[in-house]
Amino acid sequence: MDKIHVTGNGPLRGVVRIAGAKNAALPVIAAGLLSAEPLELSNIPAVKDIDTALKLLELLGCRISRDGGTLSIDSSAVDSVRAPYELVKTMRGAILLLGPLLTRFGEADVSLPGGCAIGSRPVNEHIAGLEAMGAEISIEGGYIKAQATRLKGSHFAFDIPSVTATENLMMAASLAEGTTVLENAALEPEVEDLGKLLNSMGAKVSGAGTGTVTVEGVKALHGARHSVPPDRIETGTFLAAAAATRGSISVLDTRPEFLQHVLAKLEAAGVEIEAGDDWIKLDSHGKRCKAVHVSTAPYPAFPTDMQAQFMALNALAEGTATVIENIFENRFMHVAELQRMGADIELQGHTAIVTGRERLQGAPVMATDLRASACLLIAALAAEGETTIDRVYHLDRGYANIVDKLAELGAIIHRA
Numbered sequence: 001m002d003k004i005h006v007t008g009n010g011p012l013r014g015v016v017r018i019a020g021a022k023n024a025a026l027p028v029i030a031a032g033l034l035s036a037e038p039l040e041l042s043n044i045p046a047v048k049d050i051d052t053a054l055k056l057l058e059l060l061g062c063r064i065s066r067d068g069g070t071l072s073i074d075s076s077a078v079d080s081v082r083a084p085y086e087l088v089k090t091m092r093g094a095i096l097l098l099g100p101l102l103t104r105f106g107e108a109d110v111s112l113p114g115g116c117a118i119g120s121r122p123v124n125e126h127i128a129g130l131e132a133m134g135a136e137i138s139i140e141g142g143y144i145k146a147q148a149t150r151l152k153g154s155h156f157a158f159d160i161p162s163v164t165a166t167e168n169l170m171m172a173a174s175l176a177e178g179t180t181v182l183e184n185a186a187l188e189p190e191v192e193d194l195g196k197l198l199n200s201m202g203a204k205v206s207g208a209g210t211g212t213v214t215v216e217g218v219k220a221l222h223g224a225r226h227s228v229p230p231d232r233i234e235t236g237t238f239l240a241a242a243a244a245t246r247g248s249i250s251v252l253d254t255r256p257e258f259l260q261h262v263l264a265k266l267e268a269a270g271v272e273i274e275a276g277d278d279w280i281k282l283d284s285h286g287k288r289c290k291a292v293h294v295s296t297a298p299y300p301a302f303p304t305d306m307q308a309q310f311m312a313l314n315a316l317a318e319g320t321a322t323v324i325e326n327i328f329e330n331r332f333m334h335v336a337e338l339q340r341m342g343a344d345i346e347l348q349g350h351t352a353i354v355t356g357r358e359r360l361q362g363a364p365v366m367a368t369d370l371r372a373s374a375c376l377l378i379a380a381l382a383a384e385g386e387t388t389i390d391r392v393y394h395l396d397r398g399y400a401n402i403v404d405k406l407a408e409l410g411a412i413i414h415r416a
């Protein structure tokens with residue numbers, strides 16, 4: 001199994017380019033199932049979750065051609081509606097196939113994703129929303145079996161504004177009979193982007209990216225071209241790494257407006273931030289950061305997908321701060337690993353009290369999930385001595401070429 005070796009080497013410096021967003025690419029790839037005409041996608045990141053999503057589409061009978069960051073999905077010859085456990089368990093985003101399969105083919109057989117390292121990850125909102133649209137759903141042998149001759153437009157209010165459930169229901173509603181109104185919908189930019197893609201396929205979606213999304217169903221959708229927006233979490237991860245190492249970097253091909261809250265927290269930590277339309281410059285002027293309180297919540301507040309990276313930043317900062325995780329019940333697996341590097345963190349339920357140390361020490365550590373891996377990388381870059389990170393396949397799920405990108409910024413890092 002691959003490991004990453006990092007030797008702490010002072011400030012990161014230079015320029016890094018951001019890839020397309022994994023969590024925006026996954027729903028638009030699933031939308032490839034909605035039309036018999038080809039969907040052309042660009043700025044697709046080279047990450048493992050995308051490989052898994054494409055493998056799933058191929059199993060269903062889609063023809064895929066991929067050239068670097070460009071993809072073409074042809075779902076005119078789909079002959080299966082089954083997404084098997086073996087693939088779904090490695091990538092919970094596969095639940096995004098449920099809505100498109102059901103609405104286009106009248107049935108879907110998608111494995112329940114099960115729990116994962118960050119929590120139980122239920123899918124009750126996806127199921128309740130589709131049932132409200134007339135689907136017959138049962139759970140058999142660990143699979144969600146869904147049927148509907150044609151889904152019907154409905155009024156559905158989410159109890160919790162789930163990102164992928166909002167996306168699933170928008171896709172399902174786009175081919176339903178009549179109008180669907182989704183209340184308390186997720187506000188994430190990835191939802192807004194999916195709305196844009198669906199409209200360019202001929203759907204009638206309004207309000208995507210706001211709390212109320214209205215979808216007027218149409219009979220069929222057509223092919224389209226779409227470019228995936230930049231990854232706000234990859235952006236935030238590089239910025240946190242630069243701040244933790246007291247560095248100075250420019251991040252290009254990004255969208256600062258997706259990161260308002262994260263940028264404000266970095267400024268509160270004492271670094272200087274400058275931003276243009278598609279770039280962000282961070283300069284820590286060689287100074288150690290100050291500890292900052294963070295509390296995760298749905299967009300536009302502080303993202304759960306940046307919590308682990310800020311835990312590493314706080315573990316190295318001056319002072320004490322709390323890090324509160326409100327979205328997933330078990331997203332603190334990185335804490336025990338940071339403690340092995342000398343971090344001073346006390347856990348009280350879903351709150352971590354972090355007192356920064358001037359230095360952490362390199363140690364062998366284990367990645368437990370995607371963002372936990374990023375947290376350990378940041379700690380390792382700023383630590384004294386060598387850190388070996390095991391189970392880096394978690395990192396590969398969502399960060400494109402991160403080892404090369406960090407090496408370009410001056411890190412002493414290699415994969416073995």
Ligand code: EPU
Nearest residue numbers: 023093121122123124125126160162163164305327328370
């Ligand atoms: N929830 C329910 N029932 C549901 C769905 C969700 O109770 O049917 C709860 C969850 O347990 C959680 C909250 O709602 O407490 C929000 O979860 P959400 O459904 O929004 O998460 P998701 O759609 O499964 C996406 C991202 C995650 C990201 C979360 C939160 C994708 C493919 N995944 O997951 O990304 O953490 O939104 O922003 O878009 C990552 O990239 O590392 C990652 C985990």
